[in-house]
Amino acid sequence: MNILIISTNRNALPVPVLPAGACMVAEAAERAGHRVTLLDLMFSRDPLLDIRRAIKRATYDAVGISFRNIDNTIMDQPHSFINELVLVIDEVRKLTDAPIVLGGSALMIMPEEILRATGSTCAVIGNGEVVFPRLVEKLCRNEPLDGLPGVASLIGGNYRVYAASYGPCHSSTRPDYRRWLDMKQYTSSLSTVPVQTKQGCPFQCVYCTYRKIEGSTYRLTEPKSVAETTHIYASTGLQNIEFVDNVFNAPYEHALAICESIIRAKPRARIQSVEMNPSFFNRPLLSAMERAGFVGIGLTVESASDPVLSSLKKGFTARDVYKAAESVKAHQVPCIWIFLLGGPGETRETVKETLRFAETSIRPQDAAFFNIGIRVYPGTELETIARAEGVLTAPEEEMLSPQYYLSPEVTADWITLRVKRSMQNHMNFMDGTSFSFRYLPQINRLGYRFGLKTPLWRYTRFIRRGLRSVGMRV
Numbered sequence: 223m224n225i226l227i228i229s230t231n232r233n234a235l236p237v238p239v240l241p242a243g244a245c246m247v248a249e250a251a252e253r254a255g256h257r258v259t260l261l262d263l264m265f266s267r268d269p270l271l272d273i274r275r276a277i278k279r280a281t282y283d284a285v286g287i288s289f290r291n292i293d294n295t296i297m298d299q300p301h302s303f304i305n306e307l308v309l310v311i312d313e314v315r316k317l318t319d320a321p322i323v324l325g326g327s328a329l330m331i332m333p334e335e336i337l338r339a340t341g342s343t344c345a346v347i348g349n350g351e352v353v354f355p356r357l358v359e360k361l362c363r364n365e366p367l368d369g370l371p372g373v374a375s376l377i378g379g380n381y382r383v384y385a386a387s388y389g390p391c392h393s394s395t396r397p398d399y400r401r402w403l404d405m406k407q408y409t410s411s412l413s414t415v416p417v418q419t420k421q422g423c424p425f426q427c428v429y430c431t432y433r434k435i436e437g438s439t440y441r442l443t444e445p446k447s448v449a450e451t452t453h454i455y456a457s458t459g460l461q462n463i464e465f466v467d468n469v470f471n472a473p474y475e476h477a478l479a480i481c482e483s484i485i486r487a488k489p490r491a492r493i494q495s496v497e498m499n500p501s502f503f504n505r506p507l508l509s510a511m512e513r514a515g516f517v518g519i520g521l522t523v524e525s526a527s528d529p530v531l532s533s534l535k536k537g538f539t540a541r542d543v544y545k546a547a548e549s550v551k552a553h554q555v556p557c558i559w560i561f562l563l564g565g566p567g568e569t570r571e572t573v574k575e576t577l578r579f580a581e582t583s584i585r586p587q588d589a590a591f592f593n594i595g596i597r598v599y600p601g602t603e604l605e606t607i608a609r610a611e612g613v614l615t616a617p618e619e620e621m622l623s624p625q626y627y628l629s630p631e632v633t634a635d636w637i638t639l640r641v642k643r644s645m646q647n648h649m650n651f652m653d654g655t656s657f658s659f660r661y662l663p664q665i666n667r668l669g670y671r672f673g674l675k676t677p678l679w680r681y682t683r684f685i686r687r688g689l690r691s692v693g694m695r696v
C-alpha cells in the first residue's frame with residue numbers, strides 16, 4: 223500500500239523538535255511492506271501547498287497525521303494548534319478519499335475531542351509503530367476495526383476506544399532521521415535528536431498526562447541498546463542527543479546502567495535530559511552522567527514548598543529539592559530548574575518560598591524557568607480539584623481550548639510580578655514570556671552560526687542582557 227504520513231507540528235518554540243514518533247511509524251509501516259512518504263511541515267513556508275503537491279504526486283491508500291501539541295501550555299500567552307490541524311485535515315480530505323488516521327502525543331491526551339473537532343473517524347492510542355501497520359491493513363481491506371487494541375473510532379457520532387496498546391519500548395528501533403527529515407534545518411536550529419530510554423510513567427502528579435500517553439508501567443530499553451543508538455547517531459554526525467523520557471533518572475539503577483553502557487561505548491555524543499526528578503538524584507549518578515557525556519540536565523521540581531509539592535503529588539519534598547541543589551553545585555554539568563507556580567495549595571507564602579530557593583540555591587551559570595498556571599486536562603486529578611474549587615467551569619468537550627488552573631489563594635498578576643522582580647536580579651531566570659519569545663528561532667540560528675552548542679539555555683543570562691541592551695523587555 224502507498225501511505226502518506228504528515229507531521230503537522232510547526233511550532234519552533236523554544237526550539238523545533240524532530241517528529242520522532244512520525245518517523246518511527248513511517249519506518250514500521252515500511253517494514254510491514256508498505257511504501258511510505260513522510261511530509262514534515264515544520265519548516266514548510268506554505269503547508270497547504272506542500273500537502274497539495276505531495277498528494278498530487280501519488281495515489282495514497284491511507285494518510286497518517288501526527289499531532290504533537292494541542293497548545294503551548296503558557297497561560298499568559300496561550301496559543302492553540304487545533305485550528306492548524308483542522309486546516310490540514312480539511313485540505314487532505316479535499317484531495318483524497320484515502321482513510322485518515324490520527325496519532326501523536328496531543329491526540330492521545332484528548333482523542334475523542336480531537337476526532338470530533340476535526341471530523342475524523344479513526345485514531346491510534348499507544349505505540350503507533352505497533353498499531354498503525356495493522357490498522358492500515360484493516361482499513362484498506364474495509365474490515366471492521368472492532369477489537370483492534372490501540373484504536374479509537376468515531377463512527378456515526380459514537381466514540382469507541384479499544385484498550386490502548388502500549389508495546390515494548392520502541393527505542394531499539396532508531397529512526398534514520400536523515401532519511402525522513404531535513405536535518406540541516408533542524409541542526410541549524412539547535413534541535414536535539416530524541417531518544418527514549420524507557421516508556422511508561424508510574425508517578426501520580428495530579429496534572430500530568432504522561433500515564434495517558436505512555437501507560438503507567440515501565441517498559442525499559444536495554445542500556446546496551448541505548449548506548450548503541452547514541453553511538454550510531456553520534457557517529458553519523460548527530461551528536462546532540464536528548465533523552466526524552468518522562469523522567470530520565472527513574473528507575474535510578476536503569477539510568478545508572480545506561481550511563482555506564484555509554485561510558486563503555488565511548489560515543490562522541492553531547493547528551494541532555496531535562497526531565498529529572500530530585501528524588502533519584504545524587505552525586506554518583508551525576509558523575510556517571512558527566513562521564514557519559516551529558517552537557518545539560520534539567521530538574522523538573524515544580525516547587526520548593528512542601529504544601530504545594532504535596533498537593534501536586536510529586537512524591538518528593540522541599541528537602542529533596544535543596545539536596546539536589548547541593549549535588550548540582552558539586553558538579554560542572556549545567557542545569558536548568560523547571561518550576562510550575564500556581565498549583566493547588568499555592569499561596570503568596572509558598573511562591574516566596576520557591577523563589578527564595580531559586581534565588582539562593584541556583585548557580586548563576588545555571589538557568590531557571592517559571593511557568594505560571596497549570597494546563598488542566600480532562601481525566602486528571604487536577605480537573606477534579608479545579609471543578610470542586612470552582613476554578614474550572616468549562617465542560618469536558620470544551621477543554622481542547624486551553625484551560626488553566628490557578629490557586630484561588632493567588633492571582634496571576636501577583637505571581638507574575640514577583641517572578642519578574644526576581645528576574646530583574648537574576649539574569650539566568652526565565653518565565654513563560656521568555657519561552658514564547660518570538661525571536662527565539664532567530665536566536666537559535668544565530669547561536670548555531672556563531673558556533674554555540676546546545677543547550678542554549680546555558681547562555682540565558684548573556685542573551686537576556688544582550689536583548690535588554692537593545693531595549694527589549696525580556
Ligand code: B12
Nearest residue numbers: 233243244286287288291292293325326327346349350466
Ligand atoms: C521530551 C518532550 C519535550 C522536549 C523535546 C525534546 C526533543 N528533542 O524532542 C522539549 C523539552 C524540547 C519539549 C518542548 C515542548 N513540549 Co514537550 N514533551 C516531551 C515529552 C516528555 C516526550 C515527547 C517525545 O519525544 N516522545 C517520544 C516519541 C517517540 O513519541 P511520540 O512522538 O508521542 O510518538 C508516538 C505516538 O505519539 C504515536 N504517533 C506519533 N505520531 C504518529 C502518527 C501516526 C499516524 C500514528 C498512527 C501514531 C503516531 O506513535 C509514536 C511512537 O510510539 C512529551 C510527553 C510524552 N510523554 O509524550 C511532552 C509533550 C509532547 N510536550 C508538550 C508541550 C506542551 C511542549 C511545549 C509546547 C512546551 C513549551 N511551552 O515550550 C514545547 C513544544 C516544542 C515544539 N517545538 O513543538 C505536551 C503537549 C500537550 C499539549 N498541551 O499540547 C506534552 C504531551 C507534555 C504534556 N504537557 O502533557 N517537549
